[in-house]
Amino acid sequence: MKRLAGKVAVVTASTDGIGFAIAKRLAEDGAAVVISSRKQKNVDNALAELRKLNLNVHGLKCHVSEAQDRKQLFEETISKYGKLNILVSNAATNPAVGGVLECDEKVWDKIFDVNVKSSYLLAKEALPYLRREKGSSIVFVSSIAGYDAFELLGAYSVSKTALIGLTKAAAKDLAPEGIRVNCLAPGIIRTKFSKALYENEAANEAALSKIPMGRLGTSEEMAGVVSFLVSEDAGYITGESIVASGGMSARL
Template identity: 60%
Template sequence: MAMNRLVGKTAIVTASTDGIGFAIAQRLAREGAKVIVSSRKLKNVEEAQQKLSQEGLLVTGLVCHVGKREDRQKLFTEAEKLGGLDILVSNAAVNPEVGAVLDCSESSWDKIFDINLKSSFMLAKEALPLLRKSKAGRIIFISSIAGFQPFELLGAYSVSKTSLLGLTKAAAQQLAPEGITVNSICPGVIQTNFSAALTENEAAKEASLSMIPLKRIGQPRDVSGAVAFLASDEGSYVTGENIVISGGMQSRL
């Protein structure tokens, strides 16, 4: 594994105190980046920062609710203190309601799209002044396999993740002339607290595995390596792509 691809780079990773976000922050830092981790809860931020710092990694932790402009701005202010911003990883997502898409309440729909789509849009938009100063600006959205193949019980969530695929394509076209790449990662079923309903109940786990040709539940590290590649110089010719990491699950719009 190349361990120094990101030396001299600064990265922001939202919702990065556990699960996929934490694994991404850890991997970027292990490859030499200065990483700003964030979450809505101070306790989680402190625990994640301590754990990563104990590895000798260059990590700063901030409380951030991505739906709040003032919290997002704190991330960029911190990045400026660290010398700028090269990598933005938008990972925060919510799913307050389980059920089919047309059964979703209006309030849950609004919350899902506010956090899963609008906050990613706003983070990218607000990061641009800093990313334009970087010689290797990277925007990476964390979407989902559900963006390609909707999960019946994650109806509105699935649609929000499909929208992220479109945002990736459109933003990549806009920013390509400036040398800033925009890609998304679309994880399948990954072992995290967020996906517990799909992995911890034995019947649900068997149902999940039946859809995965590799016959194993993914781990957060399976996602983090792809993010590190996209963030590095090795990924500089990849833009506008929605990269599926799902153990072979079907993924076609």
Template identity: 60%
Template sequence: MSNINLSTASKLKGKVVVVTASTDGIGFAIAKRLATDGANVVVSSRKEKNVKEALRKLKGEGLSAEGVVCHVAKAEDRATLFSTAVEKFGGIDILISNAAANPTAGPVLECEESVWDKIFEINLKAAYLLSKEVLPYIKKRGGGSIIYVSSIVGFQPNNLLGAYSVSKTALLGLTKAAAQDLASDNIRVNCIAPGIVKTRFSSPFYENKSAEDIALQKIPMNRMALPQEMGGVASFLCSDDASYITGETIVVSGGMASRL
């Protein structure tokens, strides 16, 4: 893939964005794009070395970024994430909830209860708690945006990602419900559902030629996405260009089957 235009006007200038699980893959690409578009970004990861490396890359390009260790299932880490944004940049305008876990593979009804609980704790409950806890900060700024990162499997479950698929479907419902509740506060809530993106997380789909060939058969554009292609969609949803869009999920899948 070439000719991806990452140079845009500073349409997010002055905005403060918190992005979870944002030191590599889709999360890092989103953080980088929003910073490129003028935002001050706070990146996070469960590992300090990953935070430091992400900040080195972002600041090395002259972008405005800070970082903090955050396990989204830990209340104290979520509190530190938000307090860091306020301390470093003066407030919070946008939350991108990207953290996700998938510790197992297999059909949904073969998932162990403990694994099911872990998947939903990270993929859904943490997204809900992050949204709930960031609200006072966004309201103080007079409004803003919340974006959840779901997945194409939230629309079309994959039998190897059974429980994960269901957790991603639940995010679509959270998007709809939260958008209705927060519209009067000038807070827009939207969702991105990526297809197969070339990241470490999705490596089983392309780690060998046969796996890649099978995956590509389901993608009309006949290629997997690059992480930065999710960044452009996130930037659009955060910006005034999307000022009348809330409660929606944008599927970014290269044409993979999703919905009518």
């Protein structure tokens, strides 16, 4: 018996990188998984790849900042599978680099709208469905930058700190109902999103110098953590942020 058999999961921003790896792993572990992305083409390509593996997946376009898209995401999940057990909120953006107090107000608003507000709204809108099922859970994808801000990702780092706080607050609220809320805080993972941290030799050396394990992480390693957090193996874990960073320091 696969440990997520009979579960239904929604994973946002799940057609590439960490999100795609999470969707793939949850499906491999037995869940029916609904993937999404801002672009339908990306959804179609990801679905084709996952279905080649005979995985039970569905997908649709969803811009997490759009209320109608979020509504459709959950309504279509219920229409297709009849229930929702797991929400993984992975969508994030970082349209500019610089120190936190150098950030333009419009850029700040964009980062917090996608990274924090949308995560909050997704969880709130998923809650009526999660309440119907025993052992439901939510996972927010934060970052080690939420503990120790990256120099050129000031506003992004603060948004990821906010997700750690959201995890703790929501976990306390929902624990009496049996709904667990946890957080994944990846270190430097080799994805398109983080390529600026490793794409040239100097950047790569600087990144590796901060990682005791001496290598970047993989999306598959992050997916394994999430699969654990949403499984019954983690049934007594809520309100926690799991740092998967190859040993990088993570202290608030």
